[in-house]
Amino acid sequence: MTTTRPDPDLGLPDTDLPDTGPAAVRERDETDPLAGFRSRFAPVPEGLVFLNGASLGRLPAATADATDALVRGEWGARLAEARTQWLDLPQRVGDELARTVLGARPGEVVASDCTSVNLYKLGAAALRDRPGAVVLDDDNFPTDQYVLTGLAEEYGREARVVRTDPDRGPQPEEVRQAVAGGAALVSLSLVSHRSGALADLRGIQEAAHAAGALVLWDLSHAVGAVPLELTADGVDLAVGSTYKHLCGGPGAPALLYVREDLQARLTQPVQGWYGHREQLAMRHAFHPDPGIRRFLTGSPPVLSLAALLPALRLLGEAGTDRIRAKSTALTGLFQRLAAELLEPHGFRLAGPPDPARRGGHLTYTHPRARKLVPLFAERAGVLVDYAAHDRVRVSPAPLSTRFADVHEAVHRMHRVLKEEGA
Numbered sequence: 001m002t003t004t005r006p007d008p009d010l011g012l013p014d015t016d017l018p019d020t021g022p023a024a025v026r027e028r029d030e031t032d033p034l035a036g037f038r039s040r041f042a043p044v045p046e047g048l049v050f051l052n053g054a055s056l057g058r059l060p061a062a063t064a065d066a067t068d069a070l071v072r073g074e075w076g077a078r079l080a081e082a083r084t085q086w087l088d089l090p091q092r093v094g095d096e097l098a099r100t101v102l103g104a105r106p107g108e109v110v111a112s113d114c115t116s117v118n119l120y121k122l123g124a125a126a127l128r129d130r131p132g133a134v135v136l137d138d139d140n141f142p143t144d145q146y147v148l149t150g151l152a153e154e155y156g157r158e159a160r161v162v163r164t165d166p167d168r169g170p171q172p173e174e175v176r177q178a179v180a181g182g183a184a185l186v187s188l189s190l191v192s193h194r195s196g197a198l199a200d201l202r203g204i205q206e207a208a209h210a211a212g213a214l215v216l217w218d219l220s221h222a223v224g225a226v227p228l229e230l231t232a233d234g235v236d237l238a239v240g241s242t243y244k245h246l247c248g249g250p251g252a253p254a255l256l257y258v259r260e261d262l263q264a265r266l267t268q269p270v271q272g273w274y275g276h277r278e279q280l281a282m283r284h285a286f287h288p289d290p291g292i293r294r295f296l297t298g299s300p301p302v303l304s305l306a307a308l309l310p311a312l313r314l315l316g317e318a319g320t321d322r323i324r325a326k327s328t329a330l331t332g333l334f335q336r337l338a339a340e341l342l343e344p345h346g347f348r349l350a351g352p353p354d355p356a357r358r359g360g361h362l363t364y365t366h367p368r369a370r371k372l373v374p375l376f377a378e379r380a381g382v383l384v385d386y387a388a389h390d391r392v393r394v395s396p397a398p399l400s401t402r403f404a405d406v407h408e409a410v411h412r413m414h415r416v417l418k419e420e421g422a
């Protein structure tokens with residue numbers, strides 16, 4: 001997994017621009033190898049600057065055509081005749097996810113349900129497999145904390161909560177202490193939804209595995225933003241959203257990954273016909289599929305699965321290494337401009353100052369964040385995210401954002417702050 005600075009061979013200069021002036025920024029755009037991808041997204045209103053890729057990624061133009069073809073052509077015209085070709089869509093999309101953004105093998109990933117449900121299924125699978133505590137952290141997204149504490153209750157396990165510094169993310173040493181005496185499951189986010197902090201995947205896994213625990217990663221804020229090598233890194237289990245950096249659209253199905261050698265021994269609690277080894281035989285007794293299908297339950301969201309494929313094609317073409325390199329350069333530029341123009345007005349960087357230690361977003365605190373975020377949109381046409389309770393989250397999507405957009409956005413935000421007397 002890439003946690004270092006961009007590789008110079010990728011054709012992108014390092015994060016630090018020698019100069020943050022308009023000419024240097026323009027030149028950066030002119031030499032950007034990913035510049036051509038911008039026109040592959042559906043247009044947004046003239047002048048709008050979108051810096052909200054960690055919330056809901058933009059619509060790839062090809063997605064609108066693909067969903068229209070499915071709705072009118074397959075559903076509308078071919079009706080039920082088309083339905084058998086959708087049966088294996090969760091695996092087909094899973095294989096594309098594995099190939100393009102996860103660094104996993106075919107047959108290790110499916111896409112269906114939402115992240116919360118997939119987390120429940122895989123957390124339960126780990127607890128059905130081995131004894132011991134559930135380890136979680138208090139910086140994780142609330143749904144993860146709810147699902148994991150609920151699982152601990154349901155399976156009669158101790159829930160050990162790592163008290164994480166929210167601006168640093170969970171550390172291997174903290175996990176080592178939490179698993180002391182044995183644990184069944186450690187579940188954390190690879191990139192913090194709050195601060196963007198990127199966890200040390202290998203260090204945390206090493207600590208957890210030494211105590212006999214499986215590790216279940218929530219990749220919601222990492223996938224599509226950070227290059228992942230689940231196979232090479234020996235990842236056990238993972239789930240994650242596909243509507244953020246993967247641009248799968250509203251309600252896009254979540255990913256579910258189980259390493260090949262674990263699949264046959266793990267069982268999940270919501271056994272349904274999509275997980276049966278002979279799905280269409282309509283047997284009375286449940287016999288799980290030997291492979292990844294055993295983690296499915298019922299009818300998948302076909303329209304949303306179809307919508308994800310064109311987005312994955314775009315990401316696959318661009319390549320996660322190049323996306324990551326541009327992402328760290330964009331967030332690095334925002335950070336340098338913000339130090340000059342926003343920090344004197346109360347913005348404080350929360351999270352690691354080094355872009356290589358973050359995912360695709362960076363976060364600032366401001367005491368008036370809740371009021372300012374809508375003002376940035378209304379008065380300045382800059383879309384950033386409000387994150388409870390005093391945070392502004394910024395995520396420039398590398399395939400559709402120019403360096404000039406970041407430059408322009410920070411200057412416009414500065415103007416609003418001055419008008420507001422902030």
Ligand SMILES: Cc1ncc(COP(=O)(O)O)c(C=O)c1O
Binds near residue numbers: 115141
């Ligand atoms: C880290 C993380 N996990 C899980 C979720 C929730 O996913 P879902 O609504 O698909 O269950 C989110 C955001 O919605 C998230 O940021």
Ligand SMILES: Nc1c(O)cccc1C(=O)C[C@H](N)C(=O)O
Binds near residue numbers: 054055141193387
């Ligand atoms: N904060 C949200 C909201 O106000 C509306 C809808 C979604 C959210 C979210 O936080 C979702 C997501 N997990 C995120 O980190 O962006």
